[in-house]
Amino acid sequence: MHIDFFLTDADYIVIDNKPVIRLFGKTEKGESVIVKDDLFKPYLYVIPIISVKEAKKTISDLELFDKNNVQVIIDSIEIVKKEVDGKSQEILKIFTQTPNDIQRLKDIIKGLDFITSIREFDIAFHKQYLFDNGFSPMTWFSVDGHILGEDSYADFVVIASNIKPKISKSIPKLKIMAFDIETMQTKEDIKEILMLSVATNTGLKKVFSHGKSTFEHSEPVKDEKAIIERFKECIITEKPDFIVGYNSDSFDFTIIKERADKYRIRLDIGMAGQLLTIQKRGMTSAAITKGFVHIDLYQFVFRIMRTTLKSETLTLDNVASELIGEKKLDVDFDKMYDDWKNKRDMKDSARYNLHDSVITLKLAEKILTNISALSKLTGLVPFDSSRSTYGQFVESFAMKKAAQLDVVIPNRPLSDEISNRMEQAPIEGAFVATPRAGLHKNIAVFDFRSLYPSIIVSHNIDPFTFNCSCCKGNPKNKVHGFSYSFCTKKHGFVPTIVEELVMGRYDIKKRMKSLDILSEEYSRLDMDQYAMKTVSNAFYGYLGFAGSRWYKRESAESVTAFGRDYIHKTIAIAENLGFDVLYGDTDSLFLRTDKNIDDILNTFLRDVNKILPGIMELEYEGHFKSGLFVSKKTGTGGAKKKYALLDDKGNMKIRGFEKVRRDWSHLARNTQEVVLQLVLSDKKDEAVSLVKKTILNLKGGKVDLESLIIFNQLTRAIEKYTQKGPHVSAAIRARVAGIDIVPGMVIPYIITKGSGSISSRAVYAPFAKNYDPDYYINKQIMPTTLRILEAVGVSEDELLGKSKQSGLFSFSKK
DNA sequence: TTTGGTGTGGTCTGGA
DNA sequence: TCCAGACCACACC
Numbered sequence: 001m002h003i004d005f006f007l008t009d010a011d012y013i014v015i016d017n018k019p020v021i022r023l024f025g026k027t028e029k030g031e032s033v034i035v036k037d038d039l040f041k042p043y044l045y046v047i048p049i050i051s052v053k054e055a056k057k058t059i060s061d062l063e064l065f066d067k068n069n070v071q072v073i074i075d076s077i078e079i080v081k082k083e084v085d086g087k088s089q090e091i092l093k094i095f096t097q098t099p100n101d102i103q104r105l106k107d108i109i110k111g112l113d114f115i116t117s118i119r120e121f122d123i124a125f126h127k128q129y130l131f132d133n134g135f136s137p138m139t140w141f142s143v144d145g146h147i148l149g150e151d152s153y154a155d156f157v158v159i160a161s162n163i164k165p166k167i168s169k170s171i172p173k174l175k176i177m178a179f180d181i182e183t184m185q186t187k188e189d190i191k192e193i194l195m196l197s198v199a200t201n202t203g204l205k206k207v208f209s210h211g212k213s214t215f216e217h218s219e220p221v222k223d224e225k226a227i228i229e230r231f232k233e234c235i236i237t238e239k240p241d242f243i244v245g246y247n248s249d250s251f252d253f254t255i256i257k258e259r260a261d262k263y264r265i266r267l268d269i270g271m272a273g274q275l276l277t278i279q280k281r282g283m284t285s286a287a288i289t290k291g292f293v294h295i296d297l298y299q300f301v302f303r304i305m306r307t308t309l310k311s312e313t314l315t316l317d318n319v320a321s322e323l324i325g326e327k328k329l330d331v332d333f334d335k336m337y338d339d340w341k342n343k344r345d346m347k348d349s350a351r352y353n354l355h356d357s358v359i360t361l362k363l364a365e366k367i368l369t370n371i372s373a374l375s376k377l378t379g380l381v382p383f384d385s386s387r388s389t390y391g392q393f394v395e396s397f398a399m400k401k402a403a404q405l406d407v408v409i410p411n412r413p414l415s416d417e418i419s420n421r422m423e424q425a426p427i428e429g430a431f432v433a434t435p436r437a438g439l440h441k442n443i444a445v446f447d448f449r450s451l452y453p454s455i456i457v458s459h460n461i462d463p464f465t466f467n468c469s470c471c472k473g474n475p476k477n478k479v480h481g482f483s484y485s486f487c488t489k490k491h492g493f494v495p496t497i498v499e500e501l502v503m504g505r506y507d508i509k510k511r512m513k514s515l516d517i518l519s520e521e522y523s524r525l526d527m528d529q530y531a532m533k534t535v536s537n538a539f540y541g542y543l544g545f546a547g548s549r550w551y552k553r554e555s556a557e558s559v560t561a562f563g564r565d566y567i568h569k570t571i572a573i574a575e576n577l578g579f580d581v582l583y584g585d586t587d588s589l590f591l592r593t594d595k596n597i598d599d600i601l602n603t604f605l606r607d608v609n610k611i612l613p614g615i616m617e618l619e620y621e622g623h624f625k626s627g628l629f630v631s632k633k634t635g636t637g638g639a640k641k642k643y644a645l646l647d648d649k650g651n652m653k654i655r656g657f658e659k660v661r662r663d664w665s666h667l668a669r670n671t672q673e674v675v676l677q678l679v680l681s682d683k684k685d686e687a688v689s690l691v692k693k694t695i696l697n698l699k700g701g702k703v704d705l706e707s708l709i710i711f712n713q714l715t716r717a718i719e720k721y722t723q724k725g726p727h728v729s730a731a732i733r734a735r736v737a738g739i740d741i742v743p744g745m746v747i748p749y750i751i752t753k754g755s756g757s758i759s760s761r762a763v764y765a766p767f768a769k770n771y772d773p774d775y776y777i778n779k780q781i782m783p784t785t786l787r788i789l790e791a792v793g794v795s796e797d798e799l800l801g802k803s804k805q806s807g808l809f810s811f812s813k814k
Numbered sequence: 815t816t817t818g819g820t821g822t823g824g825t826c827t828g829g830a
Numbered sequence: 831t832c833c834a835g836a837c838c839a840c841a842c843c
Contacts (some may be wrong), residue, residue, distance in 0.1 A: 081830080217834050282815070307841095390817050418815090429819030430843070450820095451843090537843095541817025556818070571822085585820085586843045631822060641821055641842045656822080657840055663839060712839065723826050758825065779824080 003158065005033050007135065007173050008241050009271075009293045010126045017097050022142075023163075024154075024291035026172055031155035034272055034291065037163060040129045041075060042099045043118040044106060045082070045408055046092040048592045050600055052079045055114055056092055066104040071096055074105070083407045086464025087494065091408070099125035113299045119408050130379050131403040137195050137381045138372040139511050147619065151264075153236050154291070161495065171524065176201045176368065177240035177660040178361035179231070181252050182353050185339050191255050194340050195267065195350060196227050196677075198234055199357040206234065207350040211340050215350035225263040228256060235269045236294055242293050242382070244364040246316040246356075249387075254278055263574035279740030285744075286387055287338035293383050297360065297367055300386045304534075312662040312711040313746040320359045323366055329355045332801040368567050373527035376583075377535060378444040384616070390534070395549060397535050401497040410549040418660070427557040430586035431564040433571070433628035438580055438791050439679065444591045444601055445621040448566070449588035450533075452540040454561045457499040458614025462492025463543070463552035478716040479558045480565040486558070494539065496639045501536040503616060508728045516584060565588065570608050577604050582719075585641065592625070623648060628678045639787075658784045666707040668780040669696070675785045682790045691785045691799055692781060696783065698773045708776060709748045709765045717743050726751065726762035727752045734764035745804055751775040 009024040019042060023035040048055035052116050055557040056077050064072040075095040082091055104502040106121040107293070119129070132742040136140070145160040152365055179198045183191040194207035197217075205217045207226045213220050221227055234241065245252045257278050260267050267276040271291020279286045287294050301314055311318035317328040339346045368382075375385045378393050379400040404410045413421070448454070455461065459477055465487035471477075478721055480486045486492075508529040515522040522645035542548050544556030563586065570589060571581050576599055593601065601620065608618045629780040632639040643717045652673075658664040659672045671694050697703050712727030718741065730749035735741040748765035758779075761772060788797055 036818085240834095389815075391815085394817070403818090432820060510833090538817050541819090545817060547819050560819075588843080639822065655843095658823095661840060717840075721838090725825055725838065727839090783823085808827065 001146055002142065003033065004036060004166060006026055006140050006174075007137050008174070009291055009383060010130060010137070011290050012099070012126045012129070012272075014098050019125060020097055020571075021696070022272060022290075024293075025126070025141075026174065026241055028172065029686050030173070030175075032153070032161040032291070032484055034154045034157045035141075035145070035150060035163065036148070036157065036446050038130070038157045038159070040127075040132075041095045042097075042102050042125055042173070042292055043093050043095045044121040044157070045080075046094055046115055047084055047089075047117040047119065047408075048092065048111070048114050049116050050114045052090045058114065059092070059109070064108045066108055068297045069189050070104075072742065073103050077113055078505060081406070083405070084117075085408075085410070086345050086468075086490070090210075091161060099561055100391075113761055115766075119411060121570035121607060122412050123409070127379070127396075127399075128403075128543070134400075135165060136377075136379055136400075137375040137385075138171075139376055140168040140170075142166045146234055151234055153239060154271050155239075157272075168526075169407040169521070171372070171759075174241040174368075175238065175240045176244055176361060176364050176508065176537065177204075177235070177238055178244045178357045178364055179248070179252065180353060180356040180360060181255065182349060183255060184340065190248075191258075193224050193227055193259055194279050194336070195346070195353050196231050196766050197350070197354040197357040197360045198231070199236060199354065200240060201361060202238075204234075204238065205354060205358070206230075207354050208813070209353075210348055211346050212303040213346045213350045213596045215347035215354070218347065218376045223587050224259060225265065228263065228267075229259050232255070232265070232267060232269055235725050240292055241272075242295050242359060242364065242368065244295045244297055244368075246299040246360050246363070246456070247296065248294070249286050249299060250284055253294065253747060279539075283621070288383065290383075293381070295364065295371065295382060295386045297363055297386075300367060300371060303387070303389055305367075311543070312748075316356065316363075318562060320363050322765055324362045325366075326359045326362060328352075328359065359370070361422070368528045369523070369539060370530070373524075374534070377528070377531045389544055390538040391545055391547065394538045398494075398497060398501065398542075398550060402493070405496070406495065407493050412549055413547065414553065415681075418546045419550060422552070424553060426562065427553065428564075429560050431567050432586065432640045435583035435586040435643065436580075437629045437631040437638035440627050440629075441625065442593045443582060444593045444629045444646075445624065446570075446589045446591070446618055448587040449617045450536065451563055451566075451616075451618050452559050453498050453536040454614070454616045455566075456539060457502060458612075458616050459494045459558070460488065460492050460495045460557050461487045461543075461558055461562075462486070462494040463550050463555055465490065465492035465495075466552060466554055466558075473717060479561045481561060482554075482558065484554055484558050484561075486613065489656060490775075494555075498536055498539050499615070501532045505536070510648075517555075546752060551725060555623065566612070568615070569611065573607050573611075574604060577607075579604070582627070583638075583640075583643065588621070590643075591624075624653075626682075628676065628680060628788065628791060630791050631785070633783075644676045644680060646677075652680065662711045664784065665710050665776065665780050667703060667776065668784045670707070671781060672788065675788055677789055679792055684789065684794060687785075687789060688794055688799060691789070694781055695777050697775050701771075701773065703771070703776070705750055705765070705768055708750050708771050710750070710778075713746045713749050714741065714743055724759060726759045729759035730762040730764045734767070737767065739764065739766070751779075 005025040005027050007023055007025045012019050012021045021037040026032055034571050075097055079090055079095040080093045096105055102121050106118050122613040131735055134673040139309055142164050143159045143160050144162040148157045148159050150157040176202045177198055181196045182194045184194055186192045195207055199205050207218045208230045209218055210224050211222050269276055269289050276292045277288045299321055311322050320326050329352045336349040371382050371386045375382050378396040380396045399409050468487035471488050477488050508525050512525050540559045543552055574581050574591055583590040624647050629638045629643050645653040654660055659669045675687045714731055727747040731747045749762045749766035750762045750765050750774050752763050753770050754761050
């Protein structure tokens, strides 16, 4: 038979000493399918010091026993030609029967003196399968095979005789099931499940509640055990491609598992009947359901999206309202517990509970497109890519490409090696120009298109093109200020694959221009190009990352050195053409352009691009009618990484200022924003009166507490702090009051009236009853607005109403 | 198990 | 009471 299917997950099992890859997915008709492949064999590479033939014979003749004196059987040995650390050579590919044998084999042969290196023993078997075959998750495959009469939740199981990727643009309608639970702490460390809701993108809405509920989507069941059983039934009958939750790794599924264990419910909710497992990963855990893939949206938001969000905290409420414009419902938890205990109607709680699942579902529909694009690009299954860091994306992409390009993957560094790398002094980074403080008119902004990736490509920067013997003394590719150079003859692996990303991305962006922004095709391409940007931008960091397989300190150092060199050269060209260089950071340049001088700008752009090699390019970013830089608080000169620009349409672009920092109160942030807007529009008097008015409001106690909350993250356990700042003090007192405080939490607090240090008056926001006007005037409003107003000549006294012209307040300073 | 470095500025701490 | 330096969080790229 023949089928097409869309791959969403993969794992492997070992039956009768034979590994079988299982691919999970969905057919065009929407059936769920498991495709088995038992033709792939586990292997590792051995790089011998002696001839490969000799090494092959020697190893073949050995009897290999592991530390438990159990023999390891070698299935076969092949001599293959591969690129090892930049050099093409013949090596041994040794196959064993099971993936587990690979580990044992490696441990046995690692001491043999004719072996220089053993490779690719540390890659999960199903990943190696996907990489070697060039199979990407979240793409289509066509399969020949026959149906097995095997028991599973899938609509059918196929044993494949042939699997091929299939080019297809379409993405099938995947079924997403969002879920959420409400719990109650009934004992010291026991949380009981009161209700559980599910919502699917095919219209199912259900709340299973222990207790009475007349909510239209409620299905009251007799006890907690029944809630879990109904949830399980729901998964099995719905067969969702993705089961999504928010913080469901460490909360929902962890509790469901604990409670299921208590009632001896078998949570075999994988597509092939696999059990739900909670995998401990250091501090956190991951809840694994194979086939019906569990995605914890919070994990992806936390690891990948966090920096792009404005939300002060990463709660479902904040993230959903920022990304999809939906808020959670209000609920009174005390009432919920009370209703439950007294067996009253729990319809309000049920409505709240379901609503959480519904917004989780909507969020999933948005975020899963990102996760899918990253999976497709890097070869990680969505389960992994939704829980990956930037480093893991780069690594997986590189490993996938290595398999395609016959490159042997470097081993993951051992912990000793990692600590060695970490002990090195940090490498020198980018150049940041000191800005000219003040208000400037007519600013042209330029930046280098993908600076670091384009340097890697254009200068062939790779761990193994470094100081090559073949072009010693060739000045063409030397690094300014270092005795480093990179090969000009042989294209390195890293530059090759980064180029594919960079150029592939430009290609996609070009195609997008001819498409309707609202079309599905457009948004899919947008996700694809974004994934490529994410991975290519992280490559430089990966070269200098201690845990990297492709670590090369000198290469990372060279990337930044080239970057500094180019920005300096570009500044020199601008100055030679008579421009005032106002500012620049890493890859950007701000020039003052007195009038309409398009010609000179074009000359500048052309002159710079003339000296740029390869795919490097300086781009014109845009024109701004005014821009502001402020002085540093301490020291001299303008403050770097802080500026505000006003474009010709009146839109402001604010960087670095307190306005964009969550550790400042909304009052200060919002006031600063308006002040910036007014100052950039030459209305400084209005700005001054706004600040004065704000100060009066504060003094008069007219400001609501909400806008005075300051958010700070607790980056470690409270006990680990040597210096207890306001957020730590507030957290300590909140904990005493019974609030659950965990590392990573963002603490909201307000500085209240009283005497003593600021910390001693920092109160966890929900508990705060008043605020200290002096603190908010002197430590929030003044610093954030004064430095801006000073840039246009307003003094502190003037702002405080103490200058001569405002006679009304012309008292002495004391 | 965390892609890298550069930079600002608040608060605390301890010594003068 | 003042101040420098350490600590800390969060931004930019």
